Amino acid sequence: MTEATLLISSKNYSSWSLRGYLLAKLSGIDFAEERVSPDDPRAKEELLMRTSSILVPCLLHGDVTVWDTLAIAEYLNELFPEALMLPTDKVARARCRSISGEMHSGFAALRSSLPMNLRFRKPGFTVWSSAQADIDRITTIWTDCLTTWKGPFLFGRRPTIADAMYAPVVARFLSYDVAVGPVCQDYCDTIMKWGPMKEWVADSREEPQEIIELDLDF
Template sequence: MSDLKLVIGNKNVSSWSLRPWILLKHFGIPFEEIPLKLFTPEYAQVIDKYSPSGKVPVLHDGNLQIWDSLGISEYLAETFSNKDFWPKDKTARAKARSITAEMHSGFSGLRSNLSMNFVGRKTDYQPPIEAQKDIDRIQEIWEECISSYGGPFLFGKDFSIADAFYTPVVSRFITYGVKLSSKSSGYIQTISNLPAYKVWEDGAKLEVS
């Protein structure tokens, strides 16, 4: 059995957990999944056992704990250096890190108004101005990257950490029926058709069934 253990929250709502989970799954890295139910007394009782930050996700590699989705992703990129977690080209890699950091620390309008509900579906949703500004910026990022690197992923033919960080956004855009350009809609299809994405979706459906 793998020494890697990933502690995650509910698949239907934990966008932060989805990022390292889909990286591990997509790249075929064995790991044990430890799911915790967010916003419950049970979670409050056990989280300190797993995470020094009191939050998910957190990756355990033997006795080592790595928390925060970006910290975990960078650790995986270093540990499994034979896999292309980041683009090989230095310039593309710098761009990928920049848009990943922007996603990691920004887009508060999107987060506040389009909360993750993986299997939920909204009709006729009209994003408020602050959310629409974030949607427009994300589309700008996607379209620039796909145009520059040829797609179907943000940095060419290979899925990367950058794609993993925008995967929860893909789910949000689907949930809220966000109107997108044809290029951005194509990217939505690319990510949502990934086998790992569908496995996560199946898990989310089981949670709410």
């Protein structure tokens, strides 16, 4: 019998569900996935990209129910400290929490202009200036971390909570043909080759197209 259940929504469209999945994989917890229909109110808000304060993903663990990706991250880190979901160094740990929080609460223009769609490819996509400002900030964060902690993940050789938080951004950059410098491109390649990310992307290919594709020619 599995130890926990992770409620998720669409694997193709749901950036927050992807974060929850990567966090669970990072922790090593034994879990089963349970998919919530896009028609369920818990998932609909997320798929419409209206808010980050949603109830999917949600981790069910015994008599504990945890929603919100950062809450799930902190809960799993407490349960499995040996998984090193946060860096061991105090300075790195503080930075990891800071940039994870920034991803959690910020980058609204990027979210609305470049919604996650793993099946989507748009060569030469025109990025609006507001979304470009978010992209510039994200690549600055990545470059700083990769330069300081030497990669290939943001805080060194092992993936952390921050990598789980930024992985959907990597997928967005790939979908919308966002050009980044060589340091950030190496990081994007690392994330897309990360085992749990590859599993999620492969599963997304098998998912029925249950919601109408968004018109992205704006």
